[in-house]
Amino acid sequence: MAQVKNKQVLLKHYVSGFPKESDLNIVDSTINLKLPEGSNDTVLVKNLYLSCDPYMRTLMSDPKASINPRAYVPQSPLTGYGVSKVVESGHKDYKEGDIVWGITNWEEYSLIPAAQIHFKIEHTDVPLSYYTGILGMxxxxxxxxxxxxxxxxxxxxxxxxxxxxxxxxxxxxxxxxxxxxxxxxxxxxxxxxxxxxxxxxxxxxxxxxxxxxxxxxxxxxxxxxxxxxxxxxxxxxxxxxxxxxxxxxxxxxxxxxxxxxDYYHLYGKFLEFVLPHIREGKVVYVEDIAEGLEKGPEALVGIFSGKNVGKQVLVVARE
Amino acid sequence: MAQVKNKQVLLKHYVSGFPKESDLNIVDSTINLKLPEGSNDTVLVKNLYLSCDPYMRTLMSDPKASINPRAYVPQSPLTGYGVSKVVESGHKDYKEGDIVWGITNWEEYSLIPAAQIHFKIEHTDVPLSYYTGILGMxxxxxxxxxxxxxxxxxxxxxxxxxxxxxxxxxxxxxxxxxxxxxxxxxxxxxxxxxxxxxxxxxxxxxxxxxxxxxxxxxxxxxxxxxxxxxxxxxxxxxxxxxxxxxxxxxxxxxxxxxxxxDYYHLYGKFLEFVLPHIREGKVVYVEDIAEGLEKGPEALVGIFSGKNVGKQVLVVARE
CATH class of the missing domain: 3.40.50.720 (NAD(P)-binding Rossmann-like Domain)
Incomplete structure (x- = not known):
């Protein structure tokens, strides 16, 4: 299988104060579109929609000076919630073509532990991007x-x-x-x-x-x-x-x-409650869509100055 | 029945910052030791032990500038928790000689609404002053x-x-x-x-x-x-x-x-739990006793600078 280009959004360095676009880097990396030998419990995914969430700011700070003991690794891709399509699966619960949501990396393709997948998406009559927002975390x-x-x-x-x-x-x-x-x-x-x-x-x-x-x-x-x-x-x-x-x-x-x-065990109950509201137009939901990974830094930085109107989503690919 | 002397501790004026003894006044008032005609739901008590509690500081501030919407009335006696003996009762639940605890005034004798009495004291094999502390609020x-x-x-x-x-x-x-x-x-x-x-x-x-x-x-x-x-x-x-x-x-x-x-409905359960511990010496309880109403200002002010060792009690009378 071919080595392909894999665009990524990296954290350049730890941030203090408001994040700036220049705190992030866009780089062209490559990835082999094949699971490495013996990759049990690992899944290769194509990322479709990434979520811009306020908590991500706490991961950009030097963990020694932060309220969050976890942090991004400088020079590595950001991580965050996203909707992805399974390219190849080393885990029995997932197979090629499955659409899933959970924690993935800010790049085109990611090799992620299956444990980072939160849920397989069963209801696809609503926009898949909704699983970064109203139907997601x-x-x-x-x-x-x-x-x-x-x-x-x-x-x-x-x-x-x-x-x-x-x-x-x-x-x-x-x-x-x-x-x-x-x-x-x-x-x-x-x-x-x-x-x-x-x-x-x-x-x-x-x-x-x-x-x-x-x-x-x-x-x-x-x-x-x-x-x-x-x-x-x-x-x-x-x-x-x-x-x-x-x-x-x-x-x-x-x-x-x-x-x-602590509440994901209620996700099924939540979907039963909210999906009919969406289908019947009883819940109004607005997305602010940025197109392409290269718009990632602008989209993410924007949520901290209130630039977005509605949920800020970053489209990596539409399928 | 005779008009008798009734020593009182008054709030001189609203307090800001640490309270001082000079923010309080001791005055000699008089009281008729007889319930006024038609005093239903009112009880005349002789105060025995008064409790010095931190929350009393919040009642000394001008309510307009305080976290507590209630406040003492300047030139009136302080109020607080105390153990008292019923002199005459206008309420069916209490009779002469009963020992009670609840909210009373900082004075020798008080005419109080029966609703301010929290509980009639049934267990008198322990010191009555304990009902201002370990057995009280x-x-x-x-x-x-x-x-x-x-x-x-x-x-x-x-x-x-x-x-x-x-x-x-x-x-x-x-x-x-x-x-x-x-x-x-x-x-x-x-x-x-x-x-x-x-x-x-x-x-x-x-x-x-x-x-x-x-x-x-x-x-x-x-x-x-x-x-x-x-x-x-x-x-x-x-x-x-x-x-x-x-x-x-x-x-x-x-x-x-x-x-x-909000928890006084559990008071019976609490007594069942704590009284045996006291009787068997399994709970250590220390009181800091001030003798006489005229020691009230010193005793109360002292708890805010940590002068007391153990529960600060003010003895008005021992029976």
């Missing part, structure tokens, strides 16, 4: 955080931070009752009081820092704060201090960190 | 935080902050494995790493600020942090910022505010 995170960790009940007041880049989009297209741009608010406490005169029952925390501080002043009795990320803090050398934590005592608030990996 | 708080909110299991690593004033006492008398003085630690993170090489499963949070920040770096997977107070923050005009909250994501930590009032 981010969708499952929202589902687990909202229903399992947050235990949100009908009628409760919910505040979601880092919901998306554009306020107009949130209100007019996604159907939120209200939306604000937290970066432009002078007095977030007053704004929250206006929008939530009765207080907030569930705060889906993705931001941290000043937003969390203002929310803590506005939580309702027995409120819940599922936390799966704190994007406002990822680019700071010195994180902002949260000063209002004492409020969780009087309001008996539960702040619960979680990672989606 | 603080003991019940420890029990609820440890077993209910923290869900602590045998074999887990537990860190308790603001456990008491004296390190030697904690190790030699109370039986803790190790103890540190958080005010003297230069690098609390390193100290915690040394004492908890495997990390902390349950952190009983009473302190907040820098201590919480260091603990967040040392929590174990699925760790729990019951929070019932943050004493280090009560005297600060500007609370310290907590910067390491993002760590609760990777470790899936649960930070849960609670107040003991």
């Amino acid at each position: 981010p969708g499952m995170t929202a589902y687990a955080g909202f229903f399992e960790v947050g235990a949100t009940k009908k009628g409760e007041n919910v505040f979601v931070s880092a919901a998306s880049g554009a306020v107009d989009l949130l209100k007019n297209k996604f159907g939120y009752d209200e939306a604000i741009n937290y970066k432009e608010e002078q007095d977030l406490n007053a704004t929250l009081k206006r929008h939530f005169p009765e207080g907030i029952d569930v705060y889906f925390e993705n931001v941290g820092g000043k937003t969390l501080d203002a929310v803590l002043l506005n939580m309702r009795l027995q409120g819940r704060i599922p936390v799966c990320g704190m994007i406002s803090q990822y680019n700071l050398t010195q994180p902002e201090g949260v000063t209002n934590l004492a409020h969780i005592v009087y309001k008996r608030v539960r702040l619960q960190g979680f990672i989606v990996a | 603080p003991g019940m708080t420890a029990y609820a935080g440890f077993f209910e909110v923290g869900a602590t299991k045998k074999g887990e690593n537990v860190f308790v902050s603001a456990a008491s004033g004296a390190v030697d006492l904690l190790k030699n008398k109370f039986g803790y494995d190790e103890a540190i003085n958080y005010k003297e630690e230069q690098d609390l993170n390193a100290t915690l790493k040394r004492h908890f090489p495997e990390g902390i499963d349950v952190y009983f949070e009473n302190v907040g600020g820098k201590t919480l920040d260091a603990v967040l770096l040392n929590m174990r997977l699925q760790g729990r942090i019951p929070v019932c107070g943050m004493i280090s923050q009560y005297n600060l005009t500007q609370p310290e910022g907590v910067t390491n909250l993002a760590h609760i994501v990777y470790k899936r930590v649960r930070l849960q505010g609670f107040i003991v009032a």
Whole structure:
């Protein structure tokens, strides 16, 4: 089998502060499109869609100075969630032609441990790219955080931070009752009081820092704060201090960190719930599509300044 | 019935920063030792033991600038937990001579709503003053935080902050494995790493600020942090910022505010558990006794600078 060209996106060096396109490198490598001898539990895949996710920023920092003990290896391809097609399989659960999603590398073809594959994709009547977003890790995170960790009940007041880049989009297209741009608010406490005169029952925390501080002043009795990320803090050398934590005592608030990996056993239940909503157009989903691996650095860097509108996807190949 | 002298401890004015003895006033008032006509649901009590508790500091601040929406009324007696003897009762559940504990006023005799009485004291073979501490609100708080909110299991690593004033006492008398003085630690993170090489499963949070920040770096997977107070923050005009909250994501930590009032339905179960331990000498309990209402300001102010050794109790009368 032929040695073929394999374009890759590498981390040039550890990053501090906001990442720049120049922190990443695009290189032409080569790969043999054949599983090496004795490659049990390894799968050769062609990458189709890659996901740009905020958590990737935490992997770009020097692990000695990071909240995340894991990190990318400088001069190696980034890793991340993606949708891929199996070219050759050394694992009994997968065969050539299967479409899968899980952790892969930012390159055209990847040799990955089968354990990095999260799920084989069974429902292909929806766009495959959705498995990087609403049907993949981010969708499952929202589902687990909202229903399992947050235990949100009908009628409760919910505040979601880092919901998306554009306020107009949130209100007019996604159907939120209200939306604000937290970066432009002078007095977030007053704004929250206006929008939530009765207080907030569930705060889906993705931001941290000043937003969390203002929310803590506005939580309702027995409120819940599922936390799966704190994007406002990822680019700071010195994180902002949260000063209002004492409020969780009087309001008996539960702040619960979680990672989606602990909830993947519910993925089947999640698909049963969300697929009909998508098919019937009851869930609005917007993607921001960048075409080609060479657009990877721009697409990834863009999510930290809110350039994307909707889920940022990078197309490597369409089949 | 005679009008009698009724010594009181009043809040002179709202306090900012550390409270001083001069923020409180001792005055001689008078009271008629007879229930007023038609005083249903009111009880006249003689106060025996008053409890000095950290939360009382939050009631001394101007409520407009405080984390606690409730506050003491300047020129009125302080309120707090205490053990009292019923002089005359306007409520069917209580009768003359009953010993009760609950919220009373810092004075010799008080006319209080029966709803402020938490429990009638049935077990009097232990010192009555214990019902301001180990058998009262603080003991019940420890029990609820440890077993209910923290869900602590045998074999887990537990860190308790603001456990008491004296390190030697904690190790030699109370039986803790190790103890540190958080005010003297230069690098609390390193100290915690040394004492908890495997990390902390349950952190009983009473302190907040820098201590919480260091603990967040040392929590174990699925760790729990019951929070019932943050004493280090009560005297600060500007609370310290907590910067390491993002760590609760990777470790899936649960930070849960609670107040003991939500757990009083377990008080009977708690007494069944703790009374035998006290009678058999299996729980070591130390009280720091101040004699007489006029010692109230000194005793109360002292707990914020760690002057007390063990539970600070103020004796108003011994029967």
